[in-house]
Amino acid sequence: MSEKIKVTNLVKSFGTNHVLKGINFEIGDNEVVVIIGPSGSGKSTLLRTFNGLEVPTSGSVLIHGVDITKKKVDLNTVRRNVGMVFQHFNLFNNLTVGQNVMLAPVELQLKDKASATKQAKELLANVGLADKFDAHVQSLSGGQQQRVAIARALAMEPDIMLFDEPTSALDPEMVGDVLDVMKDMAKRGITMVVVTHEMGFAKEVADRVVFVDQGKIVEEGTPEEIFDHSKSQRLQDFLNKVLSV
Amino acid sequence: MKHQFVKALRLGLVCLSIGLLLVFAKQKVQAATTYDIATDVTYPPFEYANSRNKYVGIDIDLIKAIAKTEGFKVRIKPMSFNGGVQAVESGQVDGIIAGMTITPARRQKFDFGTPYFKTGASMAVAKNSHITSFKQLRGKRVALKTGTAAADYAESIKKKYGFKTVTFDDSNNMYQDVTTGNSVACFDDHPVLHYAVKQGVKIKLVGQPATSGWYGFAVKRGQHAALIRKFNAGLKKLKGNGTYDQIVNRYLSSQKNPAVRNKTFQIATDVTFPPFEFANAANHYVGIDMDLIRAIAKDQGFKLVLKPMSFNGAIQAVQSDQMDGMIAGMSITPERQKQFDFSKPYFNSGVVMAVKSHSTIAKLSQLRGKKVAVKTGTAGADYANSIKKKYGFKTVTFDDSNNMYQDVITGNSVACFDDHPVTKYAIHKGTKLRIVTKPVETAPYGFAVKRVHNAALLAAFNTGLANLEASGQFDQIKGKYLGAPGKAMPVTADSKTDNSFFGLIKQNASALGEGLQETLLLSVVSIFFATIFGIIVGLLGVVPIKWLNWLSTTIIYIFRGLPLLVLALFIYTGIPSLTGEKIPAFVAGVITLAFNEGAYTAAFVKGGIAAVDPGQMEAARSLGLPFSKAMRKVILPQGLKIMVPSFINQFIITLKDTSILSVIGLLELTQTGKIIIARNLEGFAVWTIIALMYLILITLLTWLSNWVQRRMKA
Numbered sequence: 001m002s003e004k005i006k007v008t009n010l011v012k013s014f015g016t017n018h019v020l021k022g023i024n025f026e027i028g029d030n031e032v033v034v035i036i037g038p039s040g041s042g043k044s045t046l047l048r049t050f051n052g053l054e055v056p057t058s059g060s061v062l063i064h065g066v067d068i069t070k071k072k073v074d075l076n077t078v079r080r081n082v083g084m085v086f087q088h089f090n091l092f093n094n095l096t097v098g099q100n101v102m103l104a105p106v107e108l109q110l111k112d113k114a115s116a117t118k119q120a121k122e123l124l125a126n127v128g129l130a131d132k133f134d135a136h137v138q139s140l141s142g143g144q145q146q147r148v149a150i151a152r153a154l155a156m157e158p159d160i161m162l163f164d165e166p167t168s169a170l171d172p173e174m175v176g177d178v179l180d181v182m183k184d185m186a187k188r189g190i191t192m193v194v195v196t197h198e199m200g201f202a203k204e205v206a207d208r209v210v211f212v213d214q215g216k217i218v219e220e221g222t223p224e225e226i227f228d229h230s231k232s233q234r235l236q237d238f239l240n241k242v243l244s245v
Numbered sequence: 246m247k248h249q250f251v252k253a254l255r256l257g258l259v260c261l262s263i264g265l266l267l268v269f270a271k272q273k274v275q276a277a278t279t280y281d282i283a284t285d286v287t288y289p290p291f292e293y294a295n296s297r298n299k300y301v302g303i304d305i306d307l308i309k310a311i312a313k314t315e316g317f318k319v320r321i322k323p324m325s326f327n328g329g330v331q332a333v334e335s336g337q338v339d340g341i342i343a344g345m346t347i348t349p350a351r352r353q354k355f356d357f358g359t360p361y362f363k364t365g366a367s368m369a370v371a372k373n374s375h376i377t378s379f380k381q382l383r384g385k386r387v388a389l390k391t392g393t394a395a396a397d398y399a400e401s402i403k404k405k406y407g408f409k410t411v412t413f414d415d416s417n418n419m420y421q422d423v424t425t426g427n428s429v430a431c432f433d434d435h436p437v438l439h440y441a442v443k444q445g446v447k448i449k450l451v452g453q454p455a456t457s458g459w460y461g462f463a464v465k466r467g468q469h470a471a472l473i474r475k476f477n478a479g480l481k482k483l484k485g486n487g488t489y490d491q492i493v494n495r496y497l498s499s500q501k502n503p504a505v506r507n508k509t510f511q512i513a514t515d516v517t518f519p520p521f522e523f524a525n526a527a528n529h530y531v532g533i534d535m536d537l538i539r540a541i542a543k544d545q546g547f548k549l550v551l552k553p554m555s556f557n558g559a560i561q562a563v564q565s566d567q568m569d570g571m572i573a574g575m576s577i578t579p580e581r582q583k584q585f586d587f588s589k590p591y592f593n594s595g596v597v598m599a600v601k602s603h604s605t606i607a608k609l610s611q612l613r614g615k616k617v618a619v620k621t622g623t624a625g626a627d628y629a630n631s632i633k634k635k636y637g638f639k640t641v642t643f644d645d646s647n648n649m650y651q652d653v654i655t656g657n658s659v660a661c662f663d664d665h666p667v668t669k670y671a672i673h674k675g676t677k678l679r680i681v682t683k684p685v686e687t688a689p690y691g692f693a694v695k696r697v698h699n700a701a702l703l704a705a706f707n708t709g710l711a712n713l714e715a716s717g718q719f720d721q722i723k724g725k726y727l728g729a730p731g732k733a734m735p736v737t738a739d740s741k742t743d744n745s746f747f748g749l750i751k752q753n754a755s756a757l758g759e760g761l762q763e764t765l766l767l768s769v770v771s772i773f774f775a776t777i778f779g780i781i782v783g784l785l786g787v788v789p790i791k792w793l794n795w796l797s798t799t800i801i802y803i804f805r806g807l808p809l810l811v812l813a814l815f816i817y818t819g820i821p822s823l824t825g826e827k828i829p830a831f832v833a834g835v836i837t838l839a840f841n842e843g844a845y846t847a848a849f850v851k852g853g854i855a856a857v858d859p860g861q862m863e864a865a866r867s868l869g870l871p872f873s874k875a876m877r878k879v880i881l882p883q884g885l886k887i888m889v890p891s892f893i894n895q896f897i898i899t900l901k902d903t904s905i906l907s908v909i910g911l912l913e914l915t916q917t918g919k920i921i922i923a924r925n926l927e928g929f930a931v932w933t934i935i936a937l938m939y940l941i942l943i944t945l946l947t948w949l950s951n952w953v954q955r956r957m958k959a
Contacts, residue, residue, distance in 0.1 A: 053866070076866075079867055080869035083867075084864075090860035090863060092861060092878075094886075103865075104870055107874050
């Protein structure tokens, strides 16, 4: 078994609103999976179950073979290995860029301050923000903030990275910078699950594309299978809408 | 039959022999050591039957103790004084001990033992009598007791002072003749009158004893020399070993009261009820009540901590055991007697109606449809409420006298009802009111302790009061504040004090300074604890644990829901009732504010944290940070910034709310103001000073907070 994430019969309801209606899904080592689907289809909710931000109503979520829906599992330990990047970046507003990146490794005593600083500087350089170490979060543009958020997640040296619509809140001219960083990560063989509307990114980078609609996985396959040989009417309708824009 | 007869005969013989034995035995004892001693039927404290009908008293205890020491027996024969004298003369009894003054005339017929008690003839009059000298007795009737030396003395001066006498066989009837007013005065031996006053007979001593003499034990002249010898020897021994003093003190304890000696009692009083209690120019508590309780404490040898608080506050403090007792011009009413044990009444006041100086209202009937001001808990309030239906007026209630007077002066109310001396005193001090009715008899004032509590204190008060009444000291105290009966009140030195605005500040600088300090201390300590309490409860409201959230909500609900005044009274008077432990007013005050202000703080702490973008928490948790670390490093620093203005606001509110704690008697700024006004009745000027002081404090606090806020932003 080499799958890093294995989801079985996943159901999530908010009261009478059934968001996920039985999802079965797995991700292997070094795989880049892109989840697409219309708004409200449940794809973000699905992603958030992978690090315990959402607790499923039923079913299981295995990360490295550990079912994180079980109560006795220490989510804090699981989350150290699962990085998350949010649509709205969620940088810590009370801290500088450098402090944002260093906070978790230092607070969790994984690194001393000096080596955390060194690592942070390298990570910021990798995302093209070497000069922003001491800058205040509010002084950065959206694209810069999202790249800091990626560096912050990478500081924990996770072996899975989750992206929740990382470019949806960005001005169009910022999107490229962020996608470049993500492509670079994919090349380096980091396991990634990306919820996005960026079909170009999916085509270029994804090993597998999953189409979610109305709480179910309707189709999944290689980018070619999904984009060029889609079987279901729903996927075709969705692609027509997205690509015609 | 025969058999039965023998049986009866035998029984008869047995009875007869037992009877003979008893007679012999009795005669043997009698012959050896028993004396019959005559005494008076009732001459307390020398001889009287106590509640179990046993004869006690100084004479009785003394003769019994002597008999014991000298190895003889006595049989006490109570009879009237005259009867006793005659019984000795006729030889029916062996001696007499009956508070019998040694006189030359009596020496003709009796042999006396060593004089054993100093006495003298004194005059007593009814408690409310104006008679102060023999001269005022002309043409009046005076009550005497037969055979007493005091009666002889009265008879000897009756011509000179032109009074008539009437004679009784026992003391009680004589006293009654005076208290009912049939006679204007009575003469009796000083210690006897003194004791009667102590026991609550409604008479008072006038002046010092007119004569001086000694009591002696008497036998028929020329007979019983042996008995006299034994008496003298025994008396000498008893004086030597302290038994004599013990006996005398048992009945005439002028010694300190051992039940309360050196104990400290906390006594509550009203802040503003002149002339009974008020702070004088030196901010020292004085007044009839204050002087009285101090004098009693001195007389009885206990220590005193006086706590001025509002009348109602005092009532609750005593009920909840925070205070041991209260003296505050408190009328003895049946309702209060359910909650309190009262001392013997010490003052009869009477309620009067007062109106504005130029008001045309002079009768109760003119009050129809009008508003009348009263003070909570006073006899005046009770009286007004009892007649308000009949005369068709409404009442409005105030917590202190000054506010009540102001209501009448400003015309909001047309009249007020209060105790006669209180109103008189206020008018004397320049309050623009006029008394229009005669005093109406109301319940007298008493000192109160919680029911069935502090019995020793109450007893000490009664004993002390009786002593002060007997010695005339209580009259002196009353005279000091009310003037001599019938005379105008003494003009106090107050007229020369400077009551201008700055004069008032100067005069009261030290009191105001202390009030300010107390307010500051109370504010700082309360803000400190309220902030800690508030942050903790606020955090409990946001942790991801359901029952802690519920707890937080409940705490906020309760302490924010209770009026601060109610909470203060509940904590100050309620907690001791539950735990039996007193809490100092300051601690109660801090707890009150910490809970109340803390609840508000908790609410905005919760709100401040909720106002931080939830994405911040999600991001922090996604990195693997535990809740507490995420809270401390990410959420709180952002939340606190949002909360700063609320904190400043809450500090200012806390500072102002300390004023409410004046109800539990804390001498902070507001209470200080009340006390100063109670003395000088300069309400407007003093409240202006107090208001300015609060404004200055709040300005300083605001500056400080803004400075902190700027530093936090930087």
